[in-house]
Amino acid sequence: MSTHTTRPASQLDVQAIRRQFPILGEKVHDRPLVFLDSAASAQKPDAVIESMANTMRHQYANIHRGLHWMSERTTEAYEGVRDLVADFLNAPSREEIVFTRNSTEAINLVAHSFGALLRPGQAVLISQMEHHANLVPWQMLRDRAGIELRVAPITDEGDLDMEAYKALLADGKVALVAITHMSNVLGTITPAQQIAELAHAAGALVLFDGSQSVVHHRTDVQALGADFYTFTGHKLYGPTGIGVLWARRTLLEDMPPFMGGGDMISTVTFDRSTWANIPHKFEAGTPAIVETIGLGAAIEWVGKIGFDAIAAHEAELTAHALQRLAEVPGLNIVGHPRVRGGVVSFTMADVHPHDMATLLDRNGIAIRAGHHCAEPLMRRLGLSATARASFGIYTLKEEIDVLADTLVRIRDFFV
Amino acid sequence: MSTHTTRPASQLDVQAIRRQFPILGEKVHDRPLVFLDSAASAQKPDAVIESMANTMRHQYANIHRGLHWMSERTTEAYEGVRDLVADFLNAPSREEIVFTRNSTEAINLVAHSFGALLRPGQAVLISQMEHHANLVPWQMLRDRAGIELRVAPITDEGDLDMEAYKALLADGKVALVAITHMSNVLGTITPAQQIAELAHAAGALVLFDGSQSVVHHRTDVQALGADFYTFTGHKLYGPTGIGVLWARRTLLEDMPPFMGGGDMISTVTFDRSTWANIPHKFEAGTPAIVETIGLGAAIEWVGKIGFDAIAAHEAELTAHALQRLAEVPGLNIVGHPRVRGGVVSFTMADVHPHDMATLLDRNGIAIRAGHHCAEPLMRRLGLSATARASFGIYTLKEEIDVLADTLVRIRDFFV
Amino acid sequence: MKTATAERDALYDRLIVERARTPQYAGRLDRPDVQGDGRNPLCGDKTHLDIVLDGHHIQAIRHQTRGCAICAAAADLMAEQVQGGTVAQALGMSDRFMAMLVGTSPLAVADDQPAPLGALEVFAPLRSHKARIRCAELPWIALKEAFSHVDG
Amino acid sequence: MKTATAERDALYDRLIVERARTPQYAGRLDRPDVQGDGRNPLCGDKTHLDIVLDGHHIQAIRHQTRGCAICAAAADLMAEQVQGGTVAQALGMSDRFMAMLVGTSPLAVADDQPAPLGALEVFAPLRSHKARIRCAELPWIALKEAFSHVDG
Ligand SMILES: Cc1ncc(COP(=O)(O)O)c(C=O)c1O
Numbered sequence A, B: 001m002s003t004h005t006t007r008p009a010s011q012l013d014v015q016a017i018r019r020q021f022p023i024l025g026e027k028v029h030d031r032p033l034v035f036l037d038s039a040a041s042a043q044k045p046d047a048v049i050e051s052m053a054n055t056m057r058h059q060y061a062n063i064h065r066g067l068h069w070m071s072e073r074t075t076e077a078y079e080g081v082r083d084l085v086a087d088f089l090n091a092p093s094r095e096e097i098v099f100t101r102n103s104t105e106a107i108n109l110v111a112h113s114f115g116a117l118l119r120p121g122q123a124v125l126i127s128q129m130e131h132h133a134n135l136v137p138w139q140m141l142r143d144r145a146g147i148e149l150r151v152a153p154i155t156d157e158g159d160l161d162m163e164a165y166k167a168l169l170a171d172g173k174v175a176l177v178a179i180t181h182m183s184n185v186l187g188t189i190t191p192a193q194q195i196a197e198l199a200h201a202a203g204a205l206v207l208f209d210g211s212q213s214v215v216h217h218r219t220d221v222q223a224l225g226a227d228f229y230t231f232t233g234h235k236l237y238g239p240t241g242i243g244v245l246w247a248r249r250t251l252l253e254d255m256p257p258f259m260g261g262g263d264m265i266s267t268v269t270f271d272r273s274t275w276a277n278i279p280h281k282f283e284a285g286t287p288a289i290v291e292t293i294g295l296g297a298a299i300e301w302v303g304k305i306g307f308d309a310i311a312a313h314e315a316e317l318t319a320h321a322l323q324r325l326a327e328v329p330g331l332n333i334v335g336h337p338r339v340r341g342g343v344v345s346f347t348m349a350d351v352h353p354h355d356m357a358t359l360l361d362r363n364g365i366a367i368r369a370g371h372h373c374a375e376p377l378m379r380r381l382g383l384s385a386t387a388r389a390s391f392g393i394y395t396l397k398e399e400i401d402v403l404a405d406t407l408v409r410i411r412d413f414f415v
Numbered sequence C, D: 001m002k003t004a005t006a007e008r009d010a011l012y013d014r015l016i017v018e019r020a021r022t023p024q025y026a027g028r029l030d031r032p033d034v035q036g037d038g039r040n041p042l043c044g045d046k047t048h049l050d051i052v053l054d055g056h057h058i059q060a061i062r063h064q065t066r067g068c069a070i071c072a073a074a075a076d077l078m079a080e081q082v083q084g085g086t087v088a089q090a091l092g093m094s095d096r097f098m099a100m101l102v103g104t105s106p107l108a109v110a111d112d113q114p115a116p117l118g119a120l121e122v123f124a125p126l127r128s129h130k131a132r133i134r135c136a137e138l139p140w141i142a143l144k145e146a147f148s149h150v151d152g
């Protein structure tokens, strides 16, 4: 049916993959949808949609506290995803996997519960390229707990400035380094292993915001030397409403709970309550049961495709995009990091990113424009907004060509 | 197809409704599923399942920050549910509707953000029949903020002891009354309007935990005189992962945010951030987009059936259950409140609730047994556990008969 | 090719693109009687207005705008439409403009008072691009602020 | 009718129901050498063990159990099986019992050591009722606690 016949050099059969995403057959303003906004949220394959629908159709009840068949089977399915996630991250133990709504909640949980153990005089160190999700919670902690918030600068290319980073660790006051594993604006993949080594050498723990990175390559929290790691289901071809915090067991054990309620307690009296074991201590109330099961389906689906194929495909797309976009008159690529994932930001002389986005949309092309929840980074870049195209498993080289061609016409129209 | 032909006196065509719940056709241990555990979590009609699946199949993208068609349409769908919820609760304004994961998170949000405005010397007043979700967050607040936690007793019948309640308000120290609108154990529907009037007269605000009650009758937060109201989607035939906090505008405006991140800010610099307007101030990060849309479908679905029909049907079921269960030898109904919803707890002489639950399950009947996340209430009742049957839109009188008959056989088996 | 895109985008009328590129009312005034500011933190757009009044009349108006084409053109066309009129007329036009954008009025032609929006009607297609409505509204928000202490 | 339910529930073997109703090893001992407690906060089940030792041998054991039939029968049948044996034998039996419940061992018959679980095998059907496994385990957890300071 499709007129796209080129097959990327990677092993991925992209057309076969696309057929598993019903939405990719939709039209927008009478044009075929060209979806280049996966970094904001990825589309969902049938496997995920059906696993959720089938749970609700055939095997659903509230979990943990039920003694009946539906409840036991649903509990098994839910807890089974904890094993899948532990495996996905190569976590030492399933009990170190805490389910949250999204990456934002995972980071807030750490800021609240690990943050409660920090004292004035200690510092949290973030970077200049953080998403608001890995910035505002630390700011709120700073204002609440009287700790210091330090910001590691980036280079003009968009890499973490490692010398400055080391200098900021030097006085030994930093208790926690919280840094993105991949920038949602610049595409930068940060040298997580080195960041962790330097942090540990300075007596600091390290949290990586893996919201963008887990989608593009295999993640191994042990090899990275991470202490905390977070990601969010909806960017990993999974459902909304589900995210993950991984943290080392001893940390989770020492941290006070975040929210109180059912399922997170051991015993309750009006005077005093005691907490359940990890990870349940951090999962109050009825969790996002169906979404967790959907996340499991997403992880299994991605696992079947394999990160070797995914990474190869996305590297090819990104290289192609950098080349084609560079040819567009007046276009300026924002960020030239050493290692990058499938995200490219750009601006265009005389055309505001919002106008680009709207005009692209009129042609069926979905990109994002704005500050990408990274206002301080925009300020560092001297910009108020960028346009951003981002790629996923289902992205075609031809779609990038359509983007580049349309940008040329938009530029013509404006200048 | 079905052999059930009786039609309840209420207007509800229960068989037609049941056909919309695929799971009700399932078998458990080779017996037709008799699902009497809706108070823990209700099953989902096709309308909800399909609205979620179709969103993911045809019209999905991240919301609020996108300028493209998919994002705008998804934003409209998501924000449209805020209108539906405002209407569902008869809230004065859509901006007073905050989406959370569940009721538990809604209460924790209030305990955290409203709690931050309380000072030592002030008190929060709960009741003896609270779910842990409306108890532990206040306990944590007490321990954090040095406020007092008071507990209003219940009568032996399972009603709030109104005289004692008044007495606990008398010194004017209570800043907030947080009480369930319907007990998940006793079925008690509390006199919310009267509770609110007395609270206000004593200078206290009032929060109702509507997790159980919104399912059974029409809710009007203005008529009740509530200041805060919470409920949870999965008990209202809606998805997991989505709950609601309603609060009066001025309260939400005065409260500091709960979590930090994207979407809840107005401007961000490393020094200082300012917050978005309500309700966005309280919705950090990518929300449970698809689940919110599913909640909207649930509310519309329930609305089409109408609370008059639902309440009549459930009243009939509950009366029937009370009568049939009273005939089971050795069975003791726990709680005889003045006004009750479709929840009946019971114990049986010489048979532990867990054994009842497992044996009922072997016969395809799903009920709940345990402390129902209300340990202090169990202690008040002098019990360690109860069995609980709970009814929903799709429950048949015949299913209650099957329950009662099977309980008689279980009792025979044990005694 | 140019036309292909342009045709698809009634929204980006040539007038909008031209006024964004070559504004007629950009700049500052020496001694403004009132000033107004609009800022959209979500996208970083800003506009500043200087206004000189002569009684109830808007004698001169200039804007300094940093933003997208929609916002820049909206500021410039607004200035063109309100200069020379009264404050009350400007505020009335503001209401009709907002109503047109949210689609509550059929192209701003009310029954009793057929005051047209003139060139401002090029913004009507924004109705189907809700996220961009704020861009066109921003200058009018600044105008309202400028007049918030002036009697109509 | 009685049989109908009973047949469906191999899980609730008559032995379990009888021992729950009429335990043989319920009660306290006057001067226990060791004691153990098990408590499942989720369901409120509790068991207390008093044990009199004679060297490495379990001379007498009594339990006081408040809980469901599974828990009560498990405590009573455990007492019956371990009384008279050594501490090491009891702990070995504990391991085999747990393994049977989680289904890692085929009915507790290991290759080299065919030590059967005897009457305890009535609990095997619990495998498919994961939420109830804790009920049967509770007395064994109390036993482990009792022996935690005793050399096997
Ligand atoms: C009365 C009551 N309050 C609160 C809750 C908590 O609801 P959720 O677990 O969805 O947060 C429940 C249900 O478990 C309940 O019955």
Ligand SMILES: Cc1ncc(COP(=O)(O)O)c(C=O)c1O
Residues within 6 Å of the ligand: A039, A040, A102, A103, A104, A105, A131, A133, A134, A180, A182, A183, A184, A209, A211, A212, A232, A234, A373, B262, B285, B286, B287
């Ligand atoms: C780098 C980064 N961190 C955190 C987040 C927040 O993810 P979520 O909104 O799912 O919590 C995002 C995505 O928006 C992101 O790109």
